[in-house]
Amino acid sequence: MEKKKLSIVAFSGDFDKLVAAFTLASGAAAVNYEVNLFFTFWGYNAIKIKKGHSFTGTGFLAKFFNFLMGGLNNVPLSRLNFFGASPKLMTGMMKAKNVATLPELIEAARALKVNFYACEMSMVILGIKREEIIPDIKEILGVAKFLEYAEGGQVLFI
Amino acid sequence: MEKKKLSIVAFSGDFDKLVAAFTLASGAAAVNYEVNLFFTFWGYNAIKIKKGHSFTGTGFLAKFFNFLMGGLNNVPLSRLNFFGASPKLMTGMMKAKNVATLPELIEAARALKVNFYACEMSMVILGIKREEIIPDIKEILGVAKFLEYAEGGQVLFI
Amino acid sequence: MEKKKLSIVAFSGDFDKLVAAFTLASGAAAVNYEVNLFFTFWGYNAIKIKKGHSFTGTGFLAKFFNFLMGGLNNVPLSRLNFFGASPKLMTGMMKAKNVATLPELIEAARALKVNFYACEMSMVILGIKREEIIPDIKEILGVAKFLEYAEGGQVLFI
Numbered sequence: 001m002e003k004k005k006l007s008i009v010a011f012s013g014d015f016d017k018l019v020a021a022f023t024l025a026s027g028a029a030a031v032n033y034e035v036n037l038f039f040t041f042w043g044y045n046a047i048k049i050k051k052g053h054s055f056t057g058t059g060f061l062a063k064f065f066n067f068l069m070g071g072l073n074n075v076p077l078s079r080l081n082f083f084g085a086s087p088k089l090m091t092g093m094m095k096a097k098n099v100a101t102l103p104e105l106i107e108a109a110r111a112l113k114v115n116f117y118a119c120e121m122s123m124v125i126l127g128i129k130r131e132e133i134i135p136d137i138k139e140i141l142g143v144a145k146f147l148e149y150a151e152g153g154q155v156l157f158i
Numbered sequence: 159m160e161k162k163k164l165s166i167v168a169f170s171g172d173f174d175k176l177v178a179a180f181t182l183a184s185g186a187a188a189v190n191y192e193v194n195l196f197f198t199f200w201g202y203n204a205i206k207i208k209k210g211h212s213f214t215g216t217g218f219l220a221k222f223f224n225f226l227m228g229g230l231n232n233v234p235l236s237r238l239n240f241f242g243a244s245p246k247l248m249t250g251m252m253k254a255k256n257v258a259t260l261p262e263l264i265e266a267a268r269a270l271k272v273n274f275y276a277c278e279m280s281m282v283i284l285g286i287k288r289e290e291i292i293p294d295i296k297e298i299l300g301v302a303k304f305l306e307y308a309e310g311g312q313v314l315f316i
Numbered sequence: 317m318e319k320k321k322l323s324i325v326a327f328s329g330d331f332d333k334l335v336a337a338f339t340l341a342s343g344a345a346a347v348n349y350e351v352n353l354f355f356t357f358w359g360y361n362a363i364k365i366k367k368g369h370s371f372t373g374t375g376f377l378a379k380f381f382n383f384l385m386g387g388l389n390n391v392p393l394s395r396l397n398f399f400g401a402s403p404k405l406m407t408g409m410m411k412a413k414n415v416a417t418l419p420e421l422i423e424a425a426r427a428l429k430v431n432f433y434a435c436e437m438s439m440v441i442l443g444i445k446r447e448e449i450i451p452d453i454k455e456i457l458g459v460a461k462f463l464e465y466a467e468g469g470q471v472l473f474i
Binding site (some may be wrong): 004006016017020023024026027028030031033094097099154155156157158 | 305315
């Protein structure tokens with residue numbers, strides 16, 4: 001029997017939406033789904049290696065975008081941010097309640113063999129290099145390939 | 159013949175997105191789809207009973223989140239809020255144009271036998287109690303159960 | 317053999333999300349998917365003909381919404397806007413990197429025979445007339461019809 005499948009386009013870089021994406025991914029993988037997590041655009045926030053504003057884009061525009069994005073320790077909360085307070089606050093709440101935090105969710109997804117993919121076009125637009133994202137990324141791909149992998153399963157855009 | 163199925167993860171608490179979620183849910187139910195509406199995170203905005211900042215979370219963090227969320231009469235508009243003016247404005251527009259408003263959409267979804275589910279993890283993180291959400295919620299569940307119910311149908315993340 | 321199918325609810329009017337919607341639509345159409353793009357709510361931003369604040373809604377409320385929305389040359393970036401700078405900035409980055417810009421993506425989608433649909437309810441709420449949106453819109457429809465067209469394929473809410 002073919003494995004059930006869940007594919008998620010992780011477009012948002014917001015903390016709460018990344019938590020949702022990873023929670024769904026890990027939850028599905030835990031009940032034996034094949035899970036594809038496709039990071040695109042702001043979703044690159046979740047897979048950047050370096051902290052801070054670290055993309056080495058060649059021009060001013062890329063630098064500006066580096067400033068807008070910030071890596072895992074600096075992801076905004078989609079609804080309200082309060083100058084960076086909320087993601088930390090929520091991480092605190094998650095810890096206090098014994099719920100996994102974002103780095104733990106990423107770790108869990110990795111352990112549960114969730115497939116990580118990154119969007120080729122976003123990489124080009126944002127001027128990101130391969131070595132700037134986590135090595136767990138299985139493949140850098142475009143829409144056609146993503147659709148091929150997603151075929152026959154559920155697909156979510158987050 | 160198996161019934162067609164639509165399952166919606168109602169993640170956002172924004173007024174316009176909740177309207178979209180309920181419109182899709184009711185529209186699908188009206189043409190005889192089985193519809194599952196899974197409230198998670200900010201989506202709890204739609205199913206809280208009490209008005210205002212009413213979660214009885216035990217700690218400061220939960221209280222802070224209560225402040226961020228606000229129940230059905232205080233849902234923000236995702237794009238622009240203008241200090242709370244827009245949701246009211248839109249409700250006004252909807253009434254003026256004879257289109258259902260959010261409470262009416264919820265009522266309609268209920269009447270059309272849309273299945274309401276609430277996310278277990280969000281409940282824990284946000285410190286929400288069962289009696290604080292509408293009794294129409296059929297079940298408090300996690301990702302695995304949601305995926306099981308959603309299987310074989312369309313799934314949307316809103 | 318039946319054609320594979322991708323249907324997208326284009327709810328957001330944000331520049332980056334519209335880029336994502338059109339990129340997915342065109343990418344899918346390029347590998348021979350049947351693609352349905354359903355514009356609703358803020359997504360009308362992408363299909364308005366006139367520039368500026370041009371809906372001819374009859375009342376004050378519709379006028380106010382005209383102000384909130386702005387047509388293709390004025391779409392906000394979902395994450396940060398900087399007084400309109402970011403969409404232009406991103407278009408600049410896209411041009412500099414030889415990636416298609418939004419008008420080009422729309423043009424491509426059109427050329428690749430992506431089906432454009434517009435939401436009836438949004439039209440009524442926002443007081444938009446048929447002649448105010450691009451003629452490429454194949455049909456103005458509701459949820460039931462959209463679900464019928466989307467049946468048997470993948471569906472995304474963007």
